Amino acid sequence: MANIFSWIMPRIREHATEFHEFGGTLQLAYKVNSGQEFTLAWVSDDKRTIKFSDDNCPLCEGVEITDMPGLQYCNLISGVFKAVLDLRGFDGVAYQESCKALGDGTCTWIIKLRD
Numbered sequence: 495m496a497n498i499f500s501w502i503m504p505r506i507r508e509h510a511t512e513f514h515e516f517g518g519t520l521q522l523a524y525k526v527n528s529g530q531e532f533t534l535a536w537v538s539d540d541k542r543t544i545k546f547s548d549d550n551c552p553l554c555e556g557v558e559i560t561d562m563p564g565l566q567y568c569n570l571i572s573g574v575f576k577a578v579l580d581l582r583g584f585d586g587v588a589y590q591e592s593c594k595a596l597g598d599g600t601c602t603w604i605i606k607l608r609d
Contacts, residue, residue, distance in 0.1 A: 513584050513607055514541035520575065520605075521546075528552045533600065544605045545591075551601035554594040568593060568601050575605050 517535045524546070525531050534547040553568035568590065575588035588605045592598035 512541075513586070514544070516578070516605065517544050517546075520544075520578070523574075523578075524548075524571075542607045545602060546605075547592075547600045547602040549594075549600045551594055554601055557595040558597075559595050560597070562596075568595065571601075572603050575603060579605065 514537050517537050521532055521535050530548070530550065530552065532546045533549040534545070536545045537543070538545075551568055553570065572588040572590050576586075579586045579588065584607060586605060586607045588603065591602040591604050592600060594601050
C-alpha cells in the first residue's frame with residue numbers, strides 16, 4: 495500500500511489543491527489501480543461532496559452476499575479515499591453508500607467535507 499501512495503501523492507498534490515478537485519484525481523487513481531473508470535463521478539453544487547459509482551466494481555465481480563445486510567464488501571476503496579483526504583489535510587469522511595455484492599445496482603462511495 496505504501497508504494498501506491500508514494501506513486502500517487504505527487505500527482506494528487508499537483509491536481510487536487512481544492513477538495514472538489516479530487517473527483518478527477520481519484521478517477522485517475524481508480525483507473526490506474528483497477529483498469530477502469532468510475533461509471534459516475536459527481537461533485538455537489540456546494541463542492542463539499544463527491545460521489546463515485548461503479549456499475550462493474552472489480553472487487554464485487556462475481557460476489558453475491560445475501561446473509562450479511564449492511565456489510566460494505568468493497569469498503570477498501572472508501573479507506574483509500576479517507577487516507578488521501580487525511581494526507582492532504584482535508585477534514586472529511588468517506589463511506590460506501592451501496593454495494594453490488596449485496597444486491598444493489600451499483601457500488602457507490604461518498605466523500606464529504608465535515609462542517
